[in-house]
Amino acid sequence: MSDSMQVLDWLQNWYADQCNEDWxxxxxxxxxxxxxxxxxxxxxxxxxxxxxxxxxxxDVNRSTHDRLWAWISEKAFxxxxxxxxxxxxFRDRATGSAS
Numbered sequence: 001m002s003d004s005m006q007v008l009d010w011l012q013n014w015y016a017d018q019c020n021e022d023w024x025x026x027x028x029x030x031x032x033x034x035x036x037x038x039x040x041x042x043x044x045x046x047x048x049x050x051x052x053x054x055x056x057x058x059d060v061n062r063s064t065h066d067r068l069w070a071w072i073s074e075k076a077f078x079x080x081x082x083x084x085x086x087x088x089x090f091r092d093r094a095t096g097s098a099s
Contacts, residue, residue, distance in 0.1 A: 007087045014094060018048055034080065037065060041079040041086045050094055051075055058089075 015029055027044035034040050045051045057071040068081040079086035
């Protein structure tokens with residue numbers, strides 16, 4: 001299984017773990033495309049174990065169309081970049097694999 005599929009499976013499991021017949025009605029995971037091209041990912045952290053975990057903003061600009069921006073604001077994890085890299089970054093932060 002490719003790492004992209006593994007990270008998507010992991011995210012599905014993380015989402016399912018948050019569902020408690022309440023959380024999923026208010027919060028969730030949003031993945032959309034950008035026009036530059038790229039992806040935007042917003043993962044709600046409200047009422048999860050990650051709600052109060054810190055995360056230093058990351059701004060990596062490799063080229064005009066190859067960048068990674070990640071930050072937390074308003075109790076949500078925000079990412080702008082390619083989809084596989086975005087989800088892997090969130091998995092690493094959520095599992096403590098990244099500093």
